[in-house]
Amino acid sequence: RKEVEQDPGPFNVPEGATVAFNCTYSNSASQSFFWYRQDCRKEPKLLMSVYSSGNEDGRFTAQLNRASQYISLLIRDSKLSDSATYLCVVNLDRGSTLGRLYFGRGTQLTVWP
């Protein structure tokens, strides 16, 4: 069983659309959670951390439900530049220092004009 499961998509949406991605993780001991974006053949870049209280960064909103072991990302008013693969990422290690990361396979988003 994979540590992190994501719907691979692809999601094809017009500019201005709202799109939501979901993710589930299997290890209840997981410590921290993130969304990364990865452009084709590039390294992943941190989009945002995910907290139980939910957090928002501009057009992006992330939610975490520890009871259901479920993470979500909402993108509002999609831009062409949002086209990328979005990776759900879970950190299993304890402590204040980030440890081993487990990645979902990513959800591909294409925003069209």
Add this chain to the structure above:
Amino acid sequence: GAVVSQHPSWVICKSGTSVKIECRSLDFQATTMFWYRQFPKQSLMLMATSNEGSKATYEQGVEKDKFLINHASLTLSTLTVTSAHPEDSSFYICSANGQGGWLIATEAFFGQGTRLTVV
């Protein structure tokens, strides 16, 4: 943000040869680095945790004698793919956590990745 440099960005090698990939933290000390591998249309898979001055810790199913990791300094970790075969062709990428000072280790900083093709 902190900078992690990985080299080479791509390499083609013959089957049976060894390839070394370097991962450097340029503006911070990295006591711990991680090595991942990504096959096409697959997720990044953690291969091993590299600790400065000690042996690497490998994830289950990763052959430590095939993927040699050395973390001899606080700014450099190397991954050597020994006796490479075509099935080792993949995108290898490292990440580093910081230590001390202004750097809060709540974000992983990734190298640019190395695309290995074994022919």
